[in-house]
Amino acid sequence: MNRILSLIKTDLNTTFGFSALEYKFKSKKDRWQIIIFGIAILSLIPSYLLIVNGLSSLYEAYRNIGQKPMFLLNGFLYSQLIVFIFGILYVMSKYYFSNDLSVLVPLPLNPRDIIGSKFISLMVNEYLTSLPIILPFIIIYGTRGKEGILYWLYSLILILFVPVIPLTLASIIVMLFMKYTNIKGEKDLLRIIGYFLLLIAILAFQFKIQSITQNAMIEGEDFFLKMATDSNLLVRKLGLGFPPSMWGALSLSSYSSIIGLLNLILFVGVAIIIFIAMIYLSERLFFDGLIGNLEVSISRGSSKIKATDYNKKIPSFLALGLKEIRLLIRTPVYLLNSIGGVVIVPIIFIISTSMDGGQSLEGLNMLIKGNPHLISIAGVGIITLLGIMNCVGCTTFSREGKSLWIQRTIPIKAKDQIFGRVLSSLLVQFIGVGAVLCTVAYLGYLTIENVFWITILGVLGSIAMAELGMIIDIYRPLLDWDNPQKAMKQNLNVLIAMGIGALYLLGVGFLVYKLLDKVDILFIYGIMGLVFIITSFVLYMPLKKLIERQFQILE
């Protein structure tokens, strides 16, 4: 047992860098960095409050139709679904691609020890995702309904167990996936494609289940009568999509009766059983999927170079951009999060609208018919948002990791650093533009005008976003990582950049909203373009200075 505790402790320590943080807090300069970082996190609060405010209205809406528990179901469903989807991404890199494996595997440990400790560490990490989602639901429900002490006690237990089931399912799926894709040859490519398809399949399945349950629900004749008498009716019908969320919601909505207790036991019991099953399964699956990864690929020396392999001289910024793109494409974690990220958003949109039989499309069509320019404006907004969500700019220096010494000792100007790195982000953005335009075509609104404005303004907006991300990343680069996942998806710079980027976009959106219907649409496009160009220029100056400074003082 001591062994496992020690494993968990070490894993948590390296994942969250407690020892490193303690070391940092002792030095004055770094202390400031932590404080500024805290302020940056605080800047995310306005957007968050806006969402929480919206949730209060949702609570009222459910209360008015006598289906209050539905509110809780939403909380559980969202948090568990997101933990599951993130889980699929995290589990893969944590279990199979982290550098500590080469240390852990030769130690006298069972697969269940390794998986168990990694699972716990991941779970702690997932609380960072699940808590901000589930807490507002539970607090709003509890305070508005003036629920009793037992409600809060149940809540505490449920919150602790929320990530277990989705993360366990993600672990099992990934372990099976890795075992059966552990094929010699083009393993990496196969896995990237397979993984992507897996994610899409899971999402499609989820949306389909929801639409089936929704349709089945309304079909019953005495539906409205039943709804008036049974406040848990909607939860029981809709919760079938993911029963654990239903148990969570029911245990809280009926906490004062035995039904609540039974559902709580069900929620916790199933979580424990499925976790134990996963741990036992890991004994049979883990090493089978892993061994191939630890093989040292031997340089075969078969790929002889030709005279054409010696490139013509190209400008530094271009060489840097090219290097960035190569690394992005060849590192599965980077590829999934950057290009995968910009492609998946439109795909989710298409899946979610096509799986519900076109109901949501009708509403959207009505909205667009009222103002056909909305498509272009929304397209530009999405592309610009993807400019930060693609994670390329806001992790560009972090991704250098221990190789940053190369950038700092070669004679390359800060200007070229910016151009090259923005260029690599834009290349990813062009794929995003393509995906968004495909979505527009799917909706049936593809016109030359839309293509033109979405592309031009979207790219302009993306430049500013890439620069914003780079400012944050060079200010506090995360260089000491052992797993590329840490440089990208577990990098708080992404979160900070997204928060600030979202605020900025809200501002631009508000401006456009105020102007819409008052002035000519061309004028609005002009204003948007101007705002993006000015922002890019305003960000360029401090970014250049910051790169020069940080390249000198980083240790």
Add this chain to the structure above:
Amino acid sequence: MLKLQNLSKIYSRGDIKAVDNINLDIKSGEIFGFLGPNGAGKTTTIKMIVGLLKPDNGKVFIDGIDAWKNPIDAKRRISYVPDSPEIYDKLKGIEYLNFIADMYEIPKEIRQERMEKYLEIFNLKHAVGDIIGSYSHGMKQKLVLISALIHEPKLFILDEPMVGLDPKSSFQLKEIMRKRCDEGKTVFFSTHVLEVAEKLCDRIAIINKGKIIALGTMEELRNHAEERESLENIFLELTENE
């Protein structure tokens, strides 16, 4: 070629003087060996020269250029080989070399000629089309060496260059270092291997606890020692007395 003036570095934690007021003046055409026990301040000094660690005090001049005031100009004249070759695992060897050549603006014909020459010398031609991640530690070390030689730097700075190299490559590297100095270029390197320093270096500095405790040619060091003895004995004697 390389001038260090009152160079100091204090680590913020515990007020440890990693490098304490170092002065060095290294002429063109010299091979300069930088010796010292573990933790003496060798790597810290080298990092301050190449721009990876900002000095708390003092100046670094490379070819007369203040390396911390005009870093780009200074970096064009040097190349640096770190003690552990952390480079981009997902690039092919040749892609990495081309990338570095672009940074130093080397035209195609020249880069091809130099790359072919050094790939041949270090016996890496067969592997340069492969991903760096598939290389052994020594192969990576050789790739970094080749990349550092592509632009024929005036000042070649190496931190423990012999670690991880096979005997043949180690021999070749020593040959290259010697040849460069014959051409009037400068080599500055740190090492633990005293025989290498003894045979190869024109001058040697021994650093201990951040301070230079001995500086001169092999002959001068011997004269200062109690008995005319080997570098190993001189080294042990000096670092123990401190």
